[in-house]
Amino acid sequence: MSARDELPLAITEKFLEYAADLSCSLPSSAILVYADVFAGGEKLDRFLEKTNHRRLFLVTREKGFQAPEGIEIIEVPEIKLTRLGQIKVAILIGVARGLFSHQDILVCLSGVAESGYLDTLFILDLDKEFEIFALSQLEDLKEIVRPEVFQRVLSLAITLATQGREGKPVGTCFIMGDSDEVLAHCEQMVINPFRGYPENERNILDPRLEETIKEFALLDGAFVIRGDGIIETAGAFIRTGIVSADIPSGLGARHRSAAAITAITKAVAITVSESTGTVTVFRDGKIVMEIEKPHPLGPETQWRRAFYAGPHAPSEWPHKTKID
């Protein structure tokens, strides 16, 4: 192997050493490493030996990923997201599972899946990043919604946002937890498609329901889901007219109603915007986090493509250097 081939590995080692040093000098810190960068895992083991940190978490899209002993895994949906998107989802799931709190400072290492090396380091002070990460709103969520239910719904929402349905964008809303209170503020827009089914046939954790949920996401209205994953209804209209909450301005009816229902109940809501593909998490009437849909080519690249289109278009497009 040439010195040039070795360079990314040397950089990765330095990144991990630096992350470990840095996090030791920070109060309440944890390290997040996007593990899918290391295909096969053997290089990962080699690096982890050098990073003996007590709060190191591996983020992966791989189901059943075998973690080295004593290391916690955060499984994110099997969807291509930007580096920041990947980290945001991992943080949301981590907070819902009670692994992090808003007081944590996270040292996050990321890169391109299976590239074999890390290329990005983010330092996120969750308390200061309050506008994006209003995470304290989620800290008691475990008591209302099972973490695996939250994780499952987030994954479905991101899948719907990025893939749509039969080539068309889909918008929907999932409201989880405190479902009796939520239902008291809802009326059906269509007949409840889950009515009459026994509970063991309508739990969102059941992978066989995935296609059904994606299909019912086309209905107007929202899904109402119990904290243990039982789907109470789909196609529910939230009567926001009766709510006098401090709702963020500039939101459409779907997003306003999601914010409103979380302001008057203990529920958490996840919306998928049909118009933008953004996934938004609401709690206590506030936006906790927004995850933007990744674009195959960033807007800047699309502009350049349009600009360069024609006989003199370069064969190597500039997006090769774009960091997403």
Ligand SMILES: Nc1ncnc2c1ncn2[C@@H]1O[C@H](COP(=O)(O)OP(=O)(O)OP(=O)(O)O)[C@@H](O)[C@H]1O
């Ligand atoms: N109060 C409500 N309860 C449940 N669903 C609602 C409610 N109001 C609107 N919706 C749903 O949201 C859909 C989109 O409405 P609207 O475009 O005003 O919302 P939006 O927040 O801009 O959402 P999007 O970004 O998906 O367009 C409606 O067709 C309806 O299915």
